[in-house]
Amino acid sequence: MYVLDTNILIYFFKGLGGVPQKLLSVSPKDIGIPAVNRYQFSRHFPAA
Numbered sequence: 605m606y607v608l609d610t611n612i613l614i615y616f617f618k619g620l621g622g623v624p625q626k627l628l629s630v631s632p633k634d635i636g637i638p639a640v641n642r643y644q645f646s647r648h649f650p651a652a
């Protein structure tokens with residue numbers, strides 16, 4: 605299981621460090637995003 609911090613999420617969205625390729629190769633059920641990170645992203649990137 606992978607638990608992602610804010611920096612890894614930023615790397616994913618910016619396409620840096622091979623993070624997108626790695627995460628896309630992992631099953632979504634094996635990826636966790638802590639509530640605090642979800643909150644941070646919801647404040648900066650509200651749903652349209």
